[in-house]
Amino acid sequence: MKANYLVKLVFLLFFYISLTGFSDQEKSPYVIVLGTAQDGGAPHAACQKVCCLDKWNNPSLHKKVSSIGIVDPISSEVWLIDATPDFPEQLHLLTNNNKRSLKGIFITHAHIGHYTGLIHLGREVMGSKNTVVNVMPKMEEFLRNNGPWSQLVKLSNITLKGLKNNEKVQLNSKLSITPFKVPHRDEFSETVGFKIESPRKSLIFIPDIDKWDKWQINIVDIVENSDYSILDGTFYDINELPGRDMSEIPHPFIIETMKLFKNSHKKNIIYFIHLNHTNPALNKNSNEYLNILENGFNVTKFGERYHL
Numbered sequence: 001m002k003a004n005y006l007v008k009l010v011f012l013l014f015f016y017i018s019l020t021g022f023s024d025q026e027k028s029p030y031v032i033v034l035g036t037a038q039d040g041g042a043p044h045a046a047c048q049k050v051c052c053l054d055k056w057n058n059p060s061l062h063k064k065v066s067s068i069g070i071v072d073p074i075s076s077e078v079w080l081i082d083a084t085p086d087f088p089e090q091l092h093l094l095t096n097n098n099k100r101s102l103k104g105i106f107i108t109h110a111h112i113g114h115y116t117g118l119i120h121l122g123r124e125v126m127g128s129k130n131t132v133v134n135v136m137p138k139m140e141e142f143l144r145n146n147g148p149w150s151q152l153v154k155l156s157n158i159t160l161k162g163l164k165n166n167e168k169v170q171l172n173s174k175l176s177i178t179p180f181k182v183p184h185r186d187e188f189s190e191t192v193g194f195k196i197e198s199p200r201k202s203l204i205f206i207p208d209i210d211k212w213d214k215w216q217i218n219i220v221d222i223v224e225n226s227d228y229s230i231l232d233g234t235f236y237d238i239n240e241l242p243g244r245d246m247s248e249i250p251h252p253f254i255i256e257t258m259k260l261f262k263n264s265h266k267k268n269i270i271y272f273i274h275l276n277h278t279n280p281a282l283n284k285n286s287n288e289y290l291n292i293l294e295n296g297f298n299v300t301k302f303g304e305r306y307h308l
Contacts, residue, residue: 025307029072029175031196031203031228033304034080034090035064036273037282038234039113041086044277051278063282064302065113066207066274068230069094070175070196076100077172081194081205082108083133087117093303104132104161106177108208110142110189118149121157130159134169136179137162139189165192174198175308182206183214198308201227207274208232210250212260223266228306231257233272233281233299236288240278254281254288258295271298 035041042063043052055061065084071094072078078100084090095102107115121128135143140160143149152158163169168178176197184191193206204226212219223229234251235241241249254272261267272292275281280288281299292299 027074028200028307029070029198030305030307031205032069032071032094032306033230033273033300033302034067034069034093035084035086036275036300036302037063037065038274038276038279039065039084039111040277041065041113042275042277042282047277049278051280051282063275063277064090068205070171070177071100072172072175075172077103079103079171079177080105082106082114082207083117083120084113085116087120090117091120102131103171104134106134106163106179106194107136107139108193109184109186109191110139111185111208114208115139115143118143118152118158122148122152123155123157126157128157130156132161133158134161134163136165136181136190136192138186142188163192180217182208183210184208185210195226196308201308203228203230203306203308205230206232208234209252212252212257214250220260220264223261223270224264226266226269227308228269228271229266230271230273230300232274233257234274234276234279236279236281240276254279254292254297258292258297261297262295267296268298271300271304273300275299 043055064086067082067084067090070079078094080094080102083105118133120126121131140162143160144153153160163179165181166178168176170176178195179192180195182191182193191208193204196203204222209232232251233254236254238246238253261270272281280286281292283289289299
């Protein structure tokens with residue numbers, strides 16, 4: 001009798017699982033990496049250096065521009081963070097060939113790798129209807145008052161929705177996102193990072209920032225209070241651009257961030273993104289890439305998921 005009872009119980013358990021169709025992890029929302037490179041991608045326009053030569057003739061080595069997506073697999077809702085020059089392929093991956101619904105786009109700032117993909121929403125391409133684009137005040141003003149972006153607004157290809165610094169936006173019953181201002185070259189707009197949260201976990205996304213000490217908030221505290229931190233890894237060190245004044249592009253070097261978090265128990269949840277085409281960490285066989293891993297840090301990978 002007991003044996004028959006156990007057999008029935010196991011059968012009912014598998015029957016229930018087959019009905020739901022999802023494991024606990026498969027049910028959980030996640031963030032997916034849609035691109036890892038700096039605004040120009042890799043290979044980089046007109047670059048004939050060693051860092052790009054092998055990539056020109058091998059599409060499998062191409063690196064898409066820095067972007068992430070938020071996915072709720074149960075509701076089939078998705079959100080895009082930054083609309084890059086690689087928008088078509090990134091949108092295709094995020095929406096799973098239009099099987100998921102794009103609920104909105106969030107923009108970090110007005111540098112070309114982070115918003116110019118919006119052009120694909122226009123009548124020349126998608127002819128989108130009221131796609132929600134979430135932006136900070138200066139970014140909203142920039143898009144409304146400068147062509148061709150103003151035409152997207154005029155034709156209702158996009159609907160601009162204002163964000164406020166440190167004010168949480170509820171995406172659905174399980175997910176929220178909070179913008180926070182960070183120091184950067186703000187010629188046309190302010191720059192923000194984002195904190196993405198579920199009831200279980202949180203993720204920090206700061207792809208573009210000036211040196212950490214220019215920020216009034218302690219980045220160590222931010223990372224210590226998150227489950228994942230995707231941080232600016234534009235340059236590995238000061239030697240990448242000979243002849244260039246690096247003070248004009250003062251991103252925190254990867255080696256500086258690793259030094260800052262050397263003794264942190266959370267360094268293993270730090271993932272570097274927005275890597276310049278010159279950054280040796282783009283090459284998995286480089287000493288620099290291996291050094292990052294050996295020191296307990298990570299480099300983002302295209303398609304990588306972080307479950308929330």
